[in-house]
Amino acid sequence: MTTRVGVITFPGTLDDRDAATAVTIAGAQAQPIWHKEKSLKQVDAVILPGGFSYGDYMRTGALASLSPIMEAVVEAAKEGMPVLGICNGFQMLCETGLLPGALTRNTGLHFICRPEIIKIESNTTAWTNSFEVGEELLIPVKNGEGCFQVSNEGLAEIEAEGLVVARYQDNPNGSVANIAALRNAQGNVVGIMPHPEHAVDSLVGPSIDGLGFFWSIAGVTI
Amino acid sequence: MTSGADVVGSKVVLYGSATGGDGIGGVSVLASEVFDESAASARPSVQVGDPFMEKLLIEATLEMARADLIEAIQDLGGAGLSCATSEMASNGTGGMRINLDLVPLRDDSLSPEEILMSESQERMCAIVAPENLDQVLAICDKWDLTATVIGEVTNEDKLRIFWHGELIVEVPARSVAHDGPIYERPFHKPKYQDALQANSASNLPRPTTGAELKQTALKVLSDPNVADKSWITEQYDRYVRGDTVLSAPDDAGVIRVDRIGGRGVAIALDGNARYTYLDPYLGAQLSLCEAYRNVAMSGAKPLAVTNCLNFGSPEDPEVMWQFERAVTGLADAALEFGTPVTGGNVSFYNQTGDQAILPTPVIGVLGVHKEVGQRITRAFQSTDAPVYLVGSTESELDGSLWAKIMHNHLGGMPPKVKFDEEKLLARLMRNLAQFSLAEAAHDLSDGGLLVAIAELIFDSGIGIELELPDDLSVFEYLFSETQARAVLVVKPAAEDAFIKICEQLELGVTRIGRTTEIGLGLAVLGEFEITHDDLAGSLTSPLLG
Numbered sequence: 001m002t003t004r005v006g007v008i009t010f011p012g013t014l015d016d017r018d019a020a021t022a023v024t025i026a027g028a029q030a031q032p033i034w035h036k037e038k039s040l041k042q043v044d045a046v047i048l049p050g051g052f053s054y055g056d057y058m059r060t061g062a063l064a065s066l067s068p069i070m071e072a073v074v075e076a077a078k079e080g081m082p083v084l085g086i087c088n089g090f091q092m093l094c095e096t097g098l099l100p101g102a103l104t105r106n107t108g109l110h111f112i113c114r115p116e117i118i119k120i121e122s123n124t125t126a127w128t129n130s131f132e133v134g135e136e137l138l139i140p141v142k143n144g145e146g147c148f149q150v151s152n153e154g155l156a157e158i159e160a161e162g163l164v165v166a167r168y169q170d171n172p173n174g175s176v177a178n179i180a181a182l183r184n185a186q187g188n189v190v191g192i193m194p195h196p197e198h199a200v201d202s203l204v205g206p207s208i209d210g211l212g213f214f215w216s217i218a219g220v221t222i
Numbered sequence: 223m224t225s226g227a228d229v230v231g232s233k234v235v236l237y238g239s240a241t242g243g244d245g246i247g248g249v250s251v252l253a254s255e256v257f258d259e260s261a262a263s264a265r266p267s268v269q270v271g272d273p274f275m276e277k278l279l280i281e282a283t284l285e286m287a288r289a290d291l292i293e294a295i296q297d298l299g300g301a302g303l304s305c306a307t308s309e310m311a312s313n314g315t316g317g318m319r320i321n322l323d324l325v326p327l328r329d330d331s332l333s334p335e336e337i338l339m340s341e342s343q344e345r346m347c348a349i350v351a352p353e354n355l356d357q358v359l360a361i362c363d364k365w366d367l368t369a370t371v372i373g374e375v376t377n378e379d380k381l382r383i384f385w386h387g388e389l390i391v392e393v394p395a396r397s398v399a400h401d402g403p404i405y406e407r408p409f410h411k412p413k414y415q416d417a418l419q420a421n422s423a424s425n426l427p428r429p430t431t432g433a434e435l436k437q438t439a440l441k442v443l444s445d446p447n448v449a450d451k452s453w454i455t456e457q458y459d460r461y462v463r464g465d466t467v468l469s470a471p472d473d474a475g476v477i478r479v480d481r482i483g484g485r486g487v488a489i490a491l492d493g494n495a496r497y498t499y500l501d502p503y504l505g506a507q508l509s510l511c512e513a514y515r516n517v518a519m520s521g522a523k524p525l526a527v528t529n530c531l532n533f534g535s536p537e538d539p540e541v542m543w544q545f546e547r548a549v550t551g552l553a554d555a556a557l558e559f560g561t562p563v564t565g566g567n568v569s570f571y572n573q574t575g576d577q578a579i580l581p582t583p584v585i586g587v588l589g590v591h592k593e594v595g596q597r598i599t600r601a602f603q604s605t606d607a608p609v610y611l612v613g614s615t616e617s618e619l620d621g622s623l624w625a626k627i628m629h630n631h632l633g634g635m636p637p638k639v640k641f642d643e644e645k646l647l648a649r650l651m652r653n654l655a656q657f658s659l660a661e662a663a664h665d666l667s668d669g670g671l672l673v674a675i676a677e678l679i680f681d682s683g684i685g686i687e688l689e690l691p692d693d694l695s696v697f698e699y700l701f702s703e704t705q706a707r708a709v710l711v712v713k714p715a716a717e718d719a720f721i722k723i724c725e726q727l728e729l730g731v732t733r734i735g736r737t738t739e740i741g742l743g744l745a746v747l748g749e750f751e752i753t754h755d756d757l758a759g760s761l762t763s764p765l766l767g
Contacts, residue, residue, distance in 0.1 A: 011274075011277075011278055011365060011366060012274050012277055012278075014277075014459075014462050014463075015462060015463075017463055017464065018461070018462070018463065018464045021464055034364075036364070052273075052274065052277075054274070055272070055273070055274025055275075056274075057274075110456075110457055111457050111458075111459075112456055112457070113456050113457070113458060113459050113460060113461070114452075114456050140461050142459050142461060142462075195461065197464075198461040198464065201464065203467055203478070203594065203595060204461070204464055204465060204466055204467055204478065205461065205464075
């Protein structure tokens with residue numbers, strides 16, 4: 001059966017359409033979900049897309065993490081539903097506590113939009129099982145607050161448990177340990193700062209390297 | 223959707239931000255204020271933007287449009303409510319009643335004049351039939367936007383505005399919207415103009431040896447106008463919504479508008495203040511030619527023109543002459559190209575004291591791609607591929623970047639305008655796109671062949687070796703700014719077909735060199751070589767990230 005992936009739209013979400021397109025290209029079915037809804041409509045997985053929900057007021061992702069739908073997302077995630085947070089979605093996952101750490105202002109202070117190379121370190125998550133460990137992907141970053149921060153103890157735990165999903169080869173924003181993507185211990189929740197949904201069509205993206213994330217959830221074997 | 227309120231009984235709905243004291247008189251004050259010591263008094267006239275609110279407004283408006291719920295709509299821009307209500311009434315029945323007491327305010331102390339003139343951002347005004355009102359209000363509620371019915375369309379012949387129960391405005395809407403005063407400002411040719419045009423750059427000292435040419439080239443490439451702009455362009459999101467086919471540093475931006483059929487639009491904006499100062503009529507035309515050429519480079523068919531005309535004070539008869547000449551030149555050029563001017567914007571009073579800016583018409587051209595997948599880019603991958611120069615080169619150095627950078631000189635006549643050659647070049651590019659014969663293309667503009675070649679090398683990382691013809695000096699080939707020219711990297715297997723098409727179009731082309739290897743930089747045979755690192759160093763030095 002075709003995998004149904006919910007794509008949640010918050011006020012200020014920008015990349016919901018891109019995420020839905022990527023899901024469709026990968027052979028799964030995209031289900032739009034409005035943030036004021038309370039039910040996940042029996043989807044098999046959820047994407048929290050990029051953007052600037054609530055104008056990034058207070059902290060990035062902070063207000064969105066209190067939206068009605070997020071209660072259902074957190075509950076489902078704890079029960080094992082695959083959840084992918086991209087950029088602003090990664091920030092929301094940190095705000096809800098589903099992932100450790102926080103995303104802060106880039107070290108260069110500027111918003112940066114350019115393709116970067118990331119290297120896959122974990123392929124046992126719901127979102128990266130179609131990749132090889134060590135595979136290098138060319139994927140756009142576009143963030144102003146993409147600098148991942150975590151305490152020394154938190155970092156030690158992340159490294160000890162192997163929770164880093166991907167690292168930057170040329171760190172654009174000052175993230176500790178070059179972390180570009182992170183998972184929970186179960187491997188169903190992944191947060192990623194670069195945008196795989198912008199690398200699924202070579203006419204408009206720098207590569208199609210992002211497709212693997214969506215193939216992984218669609219159950220496509222290559 | 224239109225902006226005409228032509229169904230009697232329809233509701234006037236104001237939605238978005240509350241109205242505040244910001245931006246009062248923004249258009250009229252900012253547009254007529256000379257920026258001098260007293261400019262601080264204009265500060266409250268500056269509007270404060272809120273991108274988040276703007277995004278909500280866009281989404282809500284698109285949702286209303288998709289459900290076909292609105293009769294007419296207009297954003298609140300210059301002159302705020304007074305402009306939106308009078309224009310919408312004028313475009314419709316001519317009658318409208320507005321109750322200003324219903325307008326949501328950020329500041330209760332605003333007078334009715336201020337409410338009418340406020341240019342607070344992120345507000346929209348829609349005309350909605352009574353049966354659709356509930357749905358429109360529900361969409362605004364979904365996006366957390368305040369929406370208020372502030373009046374309705376009438377079959378009266380006037381716009382009537384009430385405040386505290388009192389009729390405070392009663393005017394024929396058409397008169398406000400369309401019968402504005404027309405100025406007949408005096409203008410005359412500046413006293414300096416003839417001497418300026420006589421002061422040609424052709425007598426300036428030129429580099430002659432290979433070493434001098436190399437030094438000149440590196441200096442020109444490190445000018446901020448030539449520099450790599452990625453420090454700026456990387457601060458903007460080019461990927462969002464997944465339809466950006468070409469963006470910086472390509473010659474035109476290309477957006478796919480139809481994912482199934484593949485249709486797309488190409489857009490380029492250009493302006494050259496130095497050419498326009500030398501001759502405002504020709505300068506405006508040259509700006510249009512460059513934008514037309516940039517759109518054509520992507521393989522698109524140029525279709526329409528827009529503009530932003532930036533000048534000093536029109537009360538100065540010499541500035542007014544520049545404006546009159548530029549507008550006439552633009553109109554004549556648009557006629558030549560068969561490209562209508564669909565709209566535009568004028569910015570006057572750009573000066574400090576008596577010192578006006580150089581006249582700066584910025585011209586935008588929009589073109590169409592039948593199939594965006596056929597677009598031609600600036601990036602190439604082939605080594606040992608032929609490099610061609612399309613168009614003929616003359617010695618045209620007046621107003622050039624070389625004269626400015628090396629001699630701080632601005633005088634003479636700008637390069638000749640070549641409408642027929644521009645049109646032929648555009649046709650060639652469409653043919654090359656259709657048959658996929660070009661690997662990369664880049665137009666020649668300010669900085670001439672040198673800058674175009676350097677940018678091609680910088681973007682791809684692959685070197686180019688030039689062997690220039692001897693009908694002009696190497697210096698003239700590298701720095702002349704003759705119009706209607708482009709550099710093409712032709713696919714090696716397509717060289718014969720390329721030449722055949724050029725012959726059919728009777729377009730002059732010259733093979734001027736070949737691509738070499740990664741990292742080899744620029745070589746001008748018999749003259750000089752610039753390594754890739756030196757070339758990249760010059761281009762990136764002004765704007766290091």
